[in-house]
Amino acid sequence: MKSLSRAAVLAAALALIAAPAAAQESPGWSFAIHGGAGVIERDSLTAEQDAAYRAALKRALDAGSAVLAQGGSALDAIQAAIELMEDDPLFNAGRGAVFTAAGRNELDAAVMNGSDRTAGAVAGLTTTRHPIAAARAVMEQSPHVMLIGEGADSFAASVGLEQVDPSFFFTERRWQGLVRALEQQGQPVPERPAGAPSPQAAADLPAPPLNERKFGTVGAVALDSQGRLAAGTSTGGTTAKRWGRVGDVPVIGAGTYASNAEGCAVSATGDGEFYIRASVARDICARIAAGSPALTAAQTEVDDALSLGGSGGVIVMDTDGRPGFAMTTSGMYRGAVSATQPARVAIYGDEELRP
Template sequence: MLRSRLTLAAVALALFAAPAAAQEAPRWSFAIHGGAGVIERDSLTPEQDAAYRAALHRALEAGSAVLAAGGSSLDAIQAAIELMEDDPLFNAGRGAVFTAAGRNELDAAVMNGADLNAGAVAGLTTTRHPIAAARAVLEQSPHVMLIGEGADTFAASVGLEQVDPAFFFTERRWRGLESALRQQNLPIPERPVGAPGPMAANDLPAPPLNERKFGTVGAVALDSQGRLAAGTSTGGMTAKRWGRVGDVPVIGAGTYASNREGCAVSATGDGEYFIRASVARDICSRIAGGSTSLTAAQAEVDDALSLGGTGGVIVMDTEGRPSFAMTTSGMYRGAVSSSQPARAAIYGDEDLRP
């Protein structure tokens, strides 16, 4: 199973990025992901496929608009991820999965490669945009990571929008929780206060309930000033317990950026393995040691996920070349730059070159 997964990833590696020598270094560059997993052509209807591609393009447009106007890589990342946090297609913000207790607990992180400053939050329940909260931790606090009620309190204190927890509720994620808890023989909690009444099964929005993917969202960017940055946001894993926190807010695991090492990384997948292998930082170390971003990304993902689990990463280097690596059959992803038009992909055999 592992061998076939890595073989697929190696094929994808050859397809996803144009050779460095064939491209002029762009003035700015931007790439995003919306989760990796078992995403195959026969698992999405044409309408679902189109919906995801449209959502990816909206996020690319938001980020590229900032960068084209001379904005910072951090601003571009926040603009794109906030859109994805508001889109129920993704497991972030409105559309996040539920804990075993029936709550949405949200994590996010950002890192500025120019000065190695970082901000992260975990377990948010009332802050509409976790990526904005992570950015506020970076810029308006002396800390790197805040968690739980304190993180929401801090976000409110700096003026970030607060919402009722029911804002994040979506029916298909609730149904996914019910299914997961039944499989684990765990009790199903009461529906959250303020959530809408149950929907009929045939009224549920796409995609289908049996989707097997990781809907974490992320972005990496190089701005016109040469500053790299990375950001990631997630609702975590369905039916998580005991205050579980994954790799996303762990700087160096699911999120990392460093101009000195020449990379920005955002990850998606089985977070426990990304944490154990320090995937994002290790990719940067490989690049600093002379590997190309594409080779470093795939080698690190293959090594880390040989421990178990599946997932993928997006990487941006100092030349503005985006790279995509995965051990899965698909990853929602896209890229755009000042020299190349926006393009989006879903399945593992799609080529993102313009």
């Protein structure tokens, strides 16, 4: 009887979403982002670094909320915010992505539309400035869900997305992070990439410590004023990755998922191999569809999945516009804003979101 009751509630909710705008009240809008999770503690960031991350998160929230406040779509808000973070060298996405063992930046991204469960993903991009835009183009302008490597870049170029020299993504601190990782592994260090600026000219300020253990993947989840959910995620992967490694971000249902029918949107950050094995994002939505509150579903799933190994976190949005942040780490760069609440950001695990 209990399951029938949930089915009835779900059917009513779907009918409301599908009803003409004039026949329903707007649910308002809500937006949440993350910039990676990991060992991020108060004594590991200087005051300048702390302030820089908070300002970057606030800029991304402002970009997304500007779209939603004007009646724009959840997908547009997600793309606007993530493109800003892809251009910000503080994050491991786009310009600021980590390097592979071969000394390349290989970029992954995914986006999913909760209203019809269409999705797009890309992996191993090297010349497309905004991987999140490429993922959306795959969803909207191709018959496919995932494209990889040179083919993905060629497709992005064919639909008019900005292409750049691979050196555009170079940052000195990520290069030095690769050098350190390879030296620790006893692996050869590749030549400095062609077109990269000199170390003196490439100094990044403010830069986190090079031994910082974190996952700088960026992501966003949104509910727009039409009641549509969406999720998007973008990453440079893991430092010194080899053999064309791809993590959870572009795997729909692992690191990215959205479904109005199940009542949630999810974007993950962390050790992707474990998110893939446990289909974390999809399972969180299944828990919510079965009646679990969003935050409870997220934390329970993350705890279960990462008991296999690794660490990380997720952000979740439900159809009532309630964001949830779950992690197994000491911190996660994160933020939220809605039609009724101002932009709030947080970094450390024990920290409440605050303006």
